[in-house]
Amino acid sequence: MFLKNYVPQWQQCGQWLGLLTMFAAPAAGAVTQEIRALFTPDSANPQRNEFLNKTPSSGYCEYYPDICRNSNTFSIRLLTRLDSNKAIPADGSPRNSAMFKVPAQWRPLTITNEDTGDVQTVEVRISGVGSNYVLSDSAAKLTGLTNAGDGHRALWKGSSWVNAPHPCVTTGMGFYGDNTYAFFWMARGESACVKVANFQIPAMSYGYLDFAYELRTPDPLKMSSGLYTGSLNYRLGPGGDFDFGDIMVPNDPDLTLNFVLDVQHTLKVDIPPGGEKVNLVPAGGWQSWLQAGRKPARLFRDQTFNISASSRFKMYYECQAWSTFDCTIKDALGRRQVELQVFVSLPNGLTDPSGQPVRHRRLKSGPEGAQIFQPGFYVDRTPGVLHFEVSKEEVEWMLRQPNVASPYTGSVTVIWDSEI
Incomplete structure (x- = not known):
């Protein structure tokens, strides 16, 4: 024109x-x-x-x-x-x-x-x-x-x-x-x-x-x-x-x-109130053991969290007490300990470097064992799950000990780190 x-x-x-x-x-x-x-x-x-x-x-x-x-x-x-x-x-x-x-x-x-x-x-x-x-x-x-x-x-x-x-x-x-x-x-x-x-x-x-x-x-x-x-x-x-x-x-x-x-990336994780305290129990609770003597297959707890992520990040955890390879929880006297395993499930949009979804993926302790995850798109306040478990073998060992009712405690710090 x-x-x-x-x-x-x-x-x-x-x-x-x-x-x-x-x-x-x-x-x-x-x-x-x-x-x-x-x-x-x-x-x-x-x-x-x-x-x-x-x-x-x-x-x-x-x-x-x-x-x-x-x-x-x-x-x-x-x-x-x-x-x-x-x-x-x-x-x-x-x-x-x-x-x-x-x-x-x-x-x-x-x-x-x-x-x-x-x-x-x-x-x-x-x-x-x-x-x-x-x-x-x-x-x-x-x-x-x-x-x-x-x-x-x-x-x-x-x-x-x-x-x-x-x-x-x-x-x-x-x-x-x-x-x-x-x-x-x-x-x-x-x-x-x-x-x-x-x-x-x-x-x-x-x-x-x-x-x-x-x-x-x-x-x-x-x-x-x-x-x-x-x-x-x-x-x-x-x-x-x-x-x-x-x-x-x-x-x-x-x-x-x-x-x-x-x-300018975002990496933010929100744990619901009270989510910092994790009680490990058998599936269905302790009643089967207390009333019928059925040994629990494992002790576990799933803890949800909300994650916002637009960049790659790595995950690992630090332990209050260690065994040869992993974290442990100890009895009240600190004389007996069992291995605690930590797993993670991430929401859709977050994968491992090969593009595979993250479902019940076992995490490792220490930064040298960190695993890297990446977004395919911006994930905004989407729920994921931390899985804390004591395996069947460890539970059987606990139940063979005297004073079985002694509580086992310990702390684990899970880390999401954007510095890769």
């Missing part, structure tokens, strides 16, 4: 922008731009395991946020200025015309967690490009026509710059003044998009550089909490990553994108 109704406003604005960039261009030096993304689990949408781009949009997406949001595209405006180093000829070759070639294919870069050293890969591609061209004279004078609109259309093959040259695709954006034209095109592949002039243009400049980009980020559920950083460097100018042909030359040939991905 050509927005001709906006001509008077943009005529003034385009000329002012041209003067601004002509006299206030920054000194040459590497241009850096930070791109920041954040992951925090969302209880309202636990299946969404994605980063949110937190980089403020400037340029095209600042003015067309809905279009960019629907295509998961973001844009940045750089104050990089490009000027012609000679006249643009009529019917010139691609490199002697108005040419745009951008790195539109996916490019990987390594990001590293500053605290843990964990390394991940981000991919980025440039998906659009735009600017505001400023001619050395009005489009009408350069073409011999009577008004700006006709002049801009006649100046270039394929009409004005609202019409993107193949393989670029129009966005419908095209605003002009007497000697200015603001445009934005979507890039499709890394082939050059070229506008060839129908008339010689003594001089031309681009007052700024807009580009749109897309990101592919790692699965945040497989990343450690903390800041991941990395950089990607581009060269601007003839033969560079951003290539504008041989006539249009940038005032700064270097662009560095600094990426900062912030991962």
